[in-house]
Amino acid sequence: MSEEFQHRFAQGEADIQVEVVDKEGNPLGTMGKLEAHIPPGILHRAFSLFLFHTDGRMILQRRAGAKYHSPLLLTNATCSHPAPGEPVADAVRRRALEELGAEVSDLSELGIVIYQVDDDRSGLSEHEFNHVFAGRVDANSLAPDPDEVAEIVLVTPEELAQRRQQEPFTQWFDHVWHIGSDKFAAYGFVTRGLGSGNK
Numbered sequence: 001m002s003e004e005f006q007h008r009f010a011q012g013e014a015d016i017q018v019e020v021v022d023k024e025g026n027p028l029g030t031m032g033k034l035e036a037h038i039p040p041g042i043l044h045r046a047f048s049l050f051l052f053h054t055d056g057r058m059i060l061q062r063r064a065g066a067k068y069h070s071p072l073l074l075t076n077a078t079c080s081h082p083a084p085g086e087p088v089a090d091a092v093r094r095r096a097l098e099e100l101g102a103e104v105s106d107l108s109e110l111g112i113v114i115y116q117v118d119d120d121r122s123g124l125s126e127h128e129f130n131h132v133f134a135g136r137v138d139a140n141s142l143a144p145d146p147d148e149v150a151e152i153v154l155v156t157p158e159e160l161a162q163r164r165q166q167e168p169f170t171q172w173f174d175h176v177w178h179i180g181s182d183k184f185a186a187y188g189f190v191t192r193g194l195g196s197g198n199k
Contacts, residue, residue, distance in 0.1 A: 020043065023114065039123070044081065046130045048131075051096070051134070051137050055188070058154070059142075088131045099144065099148045109131055111179040113132060126172055139152065
């Protein structure tokens with residue numbers, strides 16, 4: 001891990017604890033967030049939230065440029081980690097409010113995916129037991145934290161497929177997308193007939 005990213009991590013995230021789990025999601029203990037992301041990575045609990053505007057468009061965020069991991073890449077509305085022992089749905093609502101100023105309605109858990117991806121730029125590894133959620137919010141009410149979010153982008157299914165051909169998304173987007181994509185119609189976002197759109 002480079003000195004640049006060690007410095008970024010020390011500016012507010014080094015003391016954060018994550019919940020270490022086994023492959024069934026049973027808690028095994030806690031670990032510092034940085035330690036859990038040092039390759040090859042320790043499996044830990046995380047979540048990803050897909051949000052949809054009232055007209056059915058998906059809300060993407062472009063991660064802030066100061067983020068130590070995947071800066072300025074597009075991804076789903078928010079991704080984070082629950083505090084050890086915190087109910088995951090509570091953590092989803094908390095982070096949506098902290099990052100986006102979003103009061104989420106119609107929140108539901110769509111499934112779980114385990115993945116391990118390495119980020120060459122930061123030298124970190126994401127090895128996550130990821131709970132995938134979806135919810136609804138009025139995008140006009142969002143007030144994103146500029147330390148977390150550089151831009152909010154609303155897309156139709158066709159526009160999302162086009163974006164994914166034109167520019168890279170975060171490495172974890174594909175993993176969480178495949179868990180939820182066939183369930184997004186309940187939020188007015190119909191993906192039938194569209195490919196993965198990977199760049």
